[in-house]
Amino acid sequence: MIFELVGGLGIFLLGMKNMSDGMQAVAGNSLRRLIGAVTNHRLFATFVGVLVTCVVQSSSITTVMVVGFVNSGVMQLTQAAGVIMGANIGTTITGWILVLKIGKYGLPLLGVAAFGYLFSRSDRWRYWAMFAMGIGMIFFGLEVMKDACSIIKEIPDFEAWFAKFNADTYWGVMKCALVGCVLTTMVQSSSATLGITISLATQGVISYPTAAALILGENIGTTITALLASLGATTNARRASYFHVIFNLMGVMWITCIFGWYIDFIQRMLLNINGVDVNSAVMVNGVATYPHTVAAIAATHTVFNVANTLLFMPFLNPIVRLLERVVPSRGFKEKPRLTDLDIRILETPLLAIEQSRKEILKMGDGCQKMLVWLLELMHADEPDKKLGDRLKQRERVLDSVQDEVTEFVTGLLAGNVSHAVAEECRLQLRVADEYESISDYVVDLDKFDRKLRRDGFRFTESQRVDLGHLNQSVRDYVEAVHDALRSENHNVLNSTEASSKRIRDEVKSLRRKHLEELSAGTIPPVVSVAFMASLNAYIRVRDHARNVAETLVTEK
Template identity: 30%
Template sequence: MNILTFLNIFAGLSLFLYGLKVIRVGIQKFASEGLKRLIEKLTQNPIVGIIIGSFITVLIQSSSTTVTMVVGFVNAGVMTLRQAIGVIMGANIGTTITAQLVAFKLTYITPFLLIIGISMNFFAKRKIYRQINEVLIGFGFLFLGMQIMTTAFMAFKGNPSFNILIAQLSEHPLYGILLGIAMTTLIQNSSATIGLLQAMAIQHLITLDIALPILIGDNIGTTFSVFVASAQTNSNARRAALYHFIFNFIGAVIFVGLLSPFSAIIVRTSTDVARQIANAHTFFNVLNTLIQLPFINLLIALVTKLIPSKNAETEKGFKYIDERIIATPIIALSQVEKEILRMARLSAETLKMAFKAYFEQKLDYVPIVKENEEYVDKLDRNIAKFLSKVSSNVIAPEQVSNITSYFNYLNEFERICDHAEKIADLADYINLNKISFSQKALKDLSDLKLITMNLLEELIKALEKKDSTLVEKILDKCQEAKNIQNTIRSNHIKRLSIGDCLPETSMIFLDVVSHMARIQDHIQRIAEVFIGK
């Protein structure tokens, strides 16, 4: 045993982890919409959450990623704590599938998986085949990594130092638990830790009795990265992360007390130690879920008491998106869409208040308009930053197209809010300088205001419904609005020429017309982006 042995183990582990990542990306490419629908089907029923959590983790190939994503959803207010708990339980079950696949010892098909996958990458024209090839390549790397690790562990046979370590682990199960915690905390992937155990088992270096405590520690260690990631989240999100730890810790305590009978049951499931380890991993998580399922309400009460709510959480911020969901682009982009629509509705509400300040001289709205404009600016910047991060994880051409559209929407809605603020400033100016308009001028401005407000509200409804027919109608109305703008400007010039309007009010009148015209231009550009013009 020398340094090369350890390098081979790390190389195999790296290939194993990379294979998991490639599988995750490949599966998400053709199952991303299904993943999105699974999230949308969540209810308060924890059993539904368990099923969905299991499927999501099979797709994502990482329980830590699933739970971190769940913490992000809870932090964004998209998922309740009760819904999150069901998904967390399911994630622990779903993560055991990888170990079951590894236990089949399919390393002999690795060359075929890589040859077929890489060949399809070069020659396949249909998108579905190119997506399947990634999954095949991912499994090829996973099994290749497993094969390299298994071969490297041959060097440990008969090694005195390793034998002493195994003897210590056999005599002191607590050492195994601590080793499992340390390994998974370091690697941050429970499937990889189980894969290492299975590689050693294939070489007959460990027995099930030695593997079980490490496996139990592995389930505790997988919670730490999630718990750290929840540090800057709200109370409910931190409760979800704490629940993940408590759930796995309680399971560990239960099964440590039942190691001998549990081991005796698992041994009867197979004569192959690698398969026994996979079965133990599955049984542990399934039985732990069944044991704790009736006590969900008590566990919710416990984490709620341990992490009380804070009043400071009312501060404005994101409602639908969170950094922790970036790893799943289809979900992240779905939430970005909701956040942009919320920003759009806030822009419309801000414009409405600006019009009230201008036309009804309700100047109490002016500071609210300014506050909203600052908040929309902040949303614009932060959503754009989030989108930039998501773009590094995009997995399909249509997602790239969506991201481009979202950047355009952000810019246009933010500009609409800017014009709302300018109109509110004009309301202040009119009040300070005691400026008044003729009834005909007010009528023209009021008509243009109604047209502008209706266009914006109809656009937001069309975006919410994703109704391209309605968006086409809005484009037609935008063209009609331009004709009305020209008529209003002509009417104003006529009134000036006959003395119905004063020259000192002319600039104010034309300014507000210009702001409404610009708002209509932004509405038109959003509509054009939507239908791809």
């Protein structure tokens, strides 16, 4: 019995993971856009939480992800609270999947999908097959657990022990909820507890009210994952995890007070909809089973979480303000890193790659600012030490950001990621390197000017005007490429080709003009060297920006 129960649970959990991974791969881009669109509007944030959790098939993944986003500053606490409430509703989809009466077809579904997974050449079809494999494993694992639980009724000692947990009194409900909470905390998965609960209930080992009370306890137990994820995180991330605990704990407290009426309501609702009594037995091989409890358990879970969300929705802002007062901010900088990257997100590759993309976009913004500062420094009559130091500091920051992005993306590649995510990781590493190289050349351009000033020279008025025009052209080109990267415009090479050629022609023209001025013998050699080096640096900036544009074409 123990071997079957453990084996069935393992297959069930592996099926949940395969189904989640398959759905994430298929719906990845939509999921990324959805998370990026979260606003402070509580209803929309809740809707996003529902959809994301339905895709990833785990409220724990969603809440840990939310804690990571809050920790990195990508998401505000109010937004996170809305997504967490939605995650509680989304996780109930697992129960409704199990309502489908395809239990005996789980094994053949697993087999057929496995052939599709092994022999399909298309990545998309392979992930759909993985999703189908996951569903097959879920139902097969559930059937194995049901068989194991049916043995319990043949062992009087076991049956007597389970009989102690009966939700016929208030304290009985609380005791069952505590068991569900502890079990979920131990296995770190509310889906696992749900599978065990359904197996016990359908075999008649526990009653429907007892199963319902266990499900309520799971809502509290699942909060431990977010709490663990918030350890060592920023204050706002800890507030988000505390909100999850308060939301679920308060919900269970009020529902247990009306538990008897609530259970009667669910039973009457299902009787009116399906015309089926939850407690009616169905004989299978001479043994009484209770298959209708699956729908009752799913309805219990969903109705409770929807009602709890609707109840908490008007009080969302006051609760957030209370958490801000009870959990005060620390009096020092909480993030030792320069980027907003958070390793908690690595468990969800499609969202992790989106977070690293945002950091690379920040690198591009920094390069554009450096080009603006460079022009100000060159035209200044006196050296601006403060702005010059800011330019050098920004270059050092971009170096460190590239290191952090590389570390994060390499960690992502080390996991089990899809071909599409792996390819995007490699492209992101290339783009980060290109932007860091641009920042190096911008600093070199400033060095040429500063060295001339130290030696008592400066670019001529004509050279400063020419370099100013060239700086503007290069800056416009870098900005166009960066905007294309932000909007994922794969036609960027064609749309910016004219600008790229103009910069190259402009540099050639300036070189010819410079050689003519040299022939007149009016330019000191040190100024000539610095000017030619500046032209080379600007053309290298253009080349690196063009490499960024090429990555967009490669992504296509």
